[in-house]
Amino acid sequence: MRDWIVNQTSTTPDDVVMRFDAAGRIAELQAAVESVIRGKAETVRFALVALLARGHLLIEDVPGIGKTTLSNALARALDLSIHRIQFTSDLLPSDVIGLSIFDQHNGDFVWKPGPIFSNIVIADEINRATPKTQSALLEAMAEEQVTVEGISRGLPLPFMVVATQNPSEHHGTYPLPESQLDRFMMRLHMGYPSQDNERKMLFDRADANPLDLVHPVMAGSDVLELQKLASQVRVDPALVDYLLDIVAATRTSEHLELGVSPRGSLALYRSAQALALIEARDYCIADDIKRLVIPCFAHRIIINSRSAGLKNKTRESEQILNEILQKVAVPI
Numbered sequence: 001m002r003d004w005i006v007n008q009t010s011t012t013p014d015d016v017v018m019r020f021d022a023a024g025r026i027a028e029l030q031a032a033v034e035s036v037i038r039g040k041a042e043t044v045r046f047a048l049v050a051l052l053a054r055g056h057l058l059i060e061d062v063p064g065i066g067k068t069t070l071s072n073a074l075a076r077a078l079d080l081s082i083h084r085i086q087f088t089s090d091l092l093p094s095d096v097i098g099l100s101i102f103d104q105h106n107g108d109f110v111w112k113p114g115p116i117f118s119n120i121v122i123a124d125e126i127n128r129a130t131p132k133t134q135s136a137l138l139e140a141m142a143e144e145q146v147t148v149e150g151i152s153r154g155l156p157l158p159f160m161v162v163a164t165q166n167p168s169e170h171h172g173t174y175p176l177p178e179s180q181l182d183r184f185m186m187r188l189h190m191g192y193p194s195q196d197n198e199r200k201m202l203f204d205r206a207d208a209n210p211l212d213l214v215h216p217v218m219a220g221s222d223v224l225e226l227q228k229l230a231s232q233v234r235v236d237p238a239l240v241d242y243l244l245d246i247v248a249a250t251r252t253s254e255h256l257e258l259g260v261s262p263r264g265s266l267a268l269y270r271s272a273q274a275l276a277l278i279e280a281r282d283y284c285i286a287d288d289i290k291r292l293v294i295p296c297f298a299h300r301i302i303i304n305s306r307s308a309g310l311k312n313k314t315r316e317s318e319q320i321l322n323e324i325l326q327k328v329a330v331p332i
Contacts, residue, residue, distance in 0.1 A: 022229055023280040026052075028217045030278075032077040036210045037070050039197035043188055045278060046295055047074055047162075051223065052230045052274035055185025055267060056141050056161040058126075058299065065190040067164035068124055072211055074162065075120045078223065079216035081156060083115035084122040087129035093136035097146050111153075116140055119156050119220060123163035127173045134180055137161060141183040158223045178258070178302070185267045186292075187299040226277070233273035234283040238331040243268055243289055249324045250301055256320065258302035268296045286330050293325060294318050 026048065033044045047070065050057040059067040075082045085096060098114035115121065116137070126134065140146050141161055145154045163184070166173055181187075193201065204210050243265065251259030272288040298317045 036073040053270040058184040076214040080119035083118040126163040127165040186295040230274040257304040
């Protein structure tokens with residue numbers, strides 16, 4: 001459904017533009033996902049940020065916490081093609097991308113696309129696959145295409161990889177390399193639910209799986225339209241300088257061996273635009289950037305050996321980023 005919406009900066013009737021009800025559609029999508037994932041409104045919101053910012057999402061936490069459930073709920077709420085890949089140690093790159101098979105009837109090779117040729121690809125427990133298989137996603141995530149036997153094939157749009165992984169200290173995992181982590185726009189953590197939400201979950205799942213009740217609320221054309229609107233959200237030059245000051249601080253920090261890449265800067269910029277759109281604004285504020293620094297940057301930085309004191313590397317990365325945020329001046 002389309003509505004007349006006046007741009008917040010409009011001064012004349014000529015500035016009135018025709019665009020669909022972005023806030024209403026986003027709220028509907030968020031409600032559909034939250035009907036399954038209870039008590040995790042911020043996590044769900046950030047997952048939608050990654051979708052609208054044309055990024056990929058990595059969900060990391062201990063087993064059984066709801067990582068795959070969140071991935072499935074988001075996928076089911078979208079009327080898009082979906083494939084789930086269970087990553088295991090014996091999974092091959094061709095199992096993900098596809099391969100050419102010889103057809104005896106016509107005497108030629110026929111291309112058989114793999115599950116990567118979907119709008120939403122759920123890479124379940126991605127760090128249980130070998131590095132060779134993990135690398136099969138690199139080109140797809142960066143360029144929305146795959147190249148096999150010298151032929152590049154485009155992926156359907158919108159395209160998003162939603163990957164889950166267990167912490168690297170768990171047995172049977174292969175840590176994702178920096179090049180792979182850098183292609184994920186955001187990394188989220190689920191965390192344990194509160195006792196009240198866990199009680200509701202037990203009752204909800206007594207007779208049926210809530211995932212079965214999730215139906216598509218948004219088509220692919222809607223997602224593309226929202227992505228376009230997100231890219232048009234205004235970011236003041238002072239906020240761009242603020243973002244770059246944070247990035248520069250990660251590159252010069254005495255605690256870090258590797259700071260944030262330019263891809264990381266772009267990820268935070270686009271994420272801030274998407275968050276503003278989700279909150280029904282056509283402009284970004286400093287709080288958008290501050291809220292997204294840890295989800296966008298924590299998996300990209302590498303702590304040097306002199307500063308690696310905590311056992312939990314994730315917590316240590318977040319602590320360093322919080323200290324940087326406290327030191328960098330916020331534009332007024």
